[in-house]
Amino acid sequence: MNAAWPRLLFDEEIGPISLDRIRPISWVMNARAAGRLPLWAVCAALAAGLTPAAAARPPNEQSPTRVERAPETPGHVRQQRTGHFNVSFEGAEQLSLSFSVLEALEAAYWRIGGTLGRPSAPIPVVLYTSAQFHDITRSPSWAAGAFDGIIRIPIRGALDDRRELERVLSHEYTHALIRQLCPRPVPVWLNEGLAGALESDNLEWARERVRRAGKAMPLNTLERPFRSLTQEQAALAYASSALAADRLLNDAGGVAIVNLLRDVGQGLEFGPAFASRIRRTVGEFQDELNTAP
Numbered sequence: 447m448n449a450a451w452p453r454l455l456f457d458e459e460i461g462p463i464s465l466d467r468i469r470p471i472s473w474v475m476n477a478r479a480a481g482r483l484p485l486w487a488v489c490a491a492l493a494a495g496l497t498p499a500a501a502a503r504p505p506n507e508q509s510p511t512r513v514e515r516a517p518e519t520p521g522h523v524r525q526q527r528t529g530h531f532n533v534s535f536e537g538a539e540q541l542s543l544s545f546s547v548l549e550a551l552e553a554a555y556w557r558i559g560g561t562l563g564r565p566s567a568p569i570p571v572v573l574y575t576s577a578q579f580h581d582i583t584r585s586p587s588w589a590a591g592a593f594d595g596i597i598r599i600p601i602r603g604a605l606d607d608r609r610e611l612e613r614v615l616s617h618e619y620t621h622a623l624i625r626q627l628c629p630r631p632v633p634v635w636l637n638e639g640l641a642g643a644l645e646s647d648n649l650e651w652a653r654e655r656v657r658r659a660g661k662a663m664p665l666n667t668l669e670r671p672f673r674s675l676t677q678e679q680a681a682l683a684y685a686s687s688a689l690a691a692d693r694l695l696n697d698a699g700g701v702a703i704v705n706l707l708r709d710v711g712q713g714l715e716f717g718p719a720f721a722s723r724i725r726r727t728v729g730e731f732q733d734e735l736n737t738a739p
């Protein structure tokens with residue numbers, strides 16, 4: 447298994463359009479959900495003023511080899527693919543970053559796959575400048591990445607700290623996996639907690655944050671999105687969630703969590719599904735967290 451270096455299947459320029467035309471997100475997501483369209487088709491359709499279904503297929507779409515590059519023009523959207531990820535970005539100067547992103551995502555694919563399994567379909571990734579990122583995702587200014595069906599990563603300075611890039615990508619990739627297992631909402635502490643617990647091998651940041659606060663936030667206060675929290679509150683919410691998910695991974699195991707996510711994805715209520723798969727209620731699990739050494 448050579449997970450260190452992604453096999454580049456596809457590298458294509460998809461047209462003289464700007465990424466800031468990929469909006470509104472709801473339109474893109476609806477179009478993608480309705481037609482199961484790849485991102486390039488949505489981009490191309492928006493650029494041409496067509497419905498996505500009417501967008502022309504790019505040449506060599508099925509080709510497993512690298513396609514000939516068109517002359518590079520500022521503002522063109524390019525795409526690089528492995529069998530597991532499709533990375534779209536603007537500007538040829540981002541090619542090496544895109545490759546680094548694919549490399550880190552492939553590493554996450556193999557590493558996290560051992561715990562939560564592997565996605566059933568390639569995951570779309572879009573690289574943005576920071577301004578585009580906050581505008582398009584409406585993420586709070588402290589967000590390092592976002593996932594809404596597409597992994598969205600702000601690229602400014604991304605290569606300055608390789609470990610941080612890998613952490614952010616692993617985090618967002620975990621969200622993508624969870625979404626494929628369970629398209630319905632799950633309590634945010636589980637979603638963010640798993641992403642936080644699996645983003646790296648070291649949870650000291652979370653322990654330190656909870657130590658400083660005195661105690662972790664209880665799970666029943668962490669069921670809704672953290673978006674409205676201040677940066678300080680959010681940090682404690684993420685840390686509390688990550689420690690809870692880590693405990694769950696250690697006690698119940700990845701398979702039980704995957705089954706829980708699948709059950710909820712198929713329509714079961716979270717509480718009963720949790721009790722059945724994890725063999726204790728959420729309340730009992732909270733009690734165990736409270737008495738943890």
Ligand SMILES: [Zn+2]
Pocket residue numbers: 617621637638641
């Ligand atoms: Zn997250």
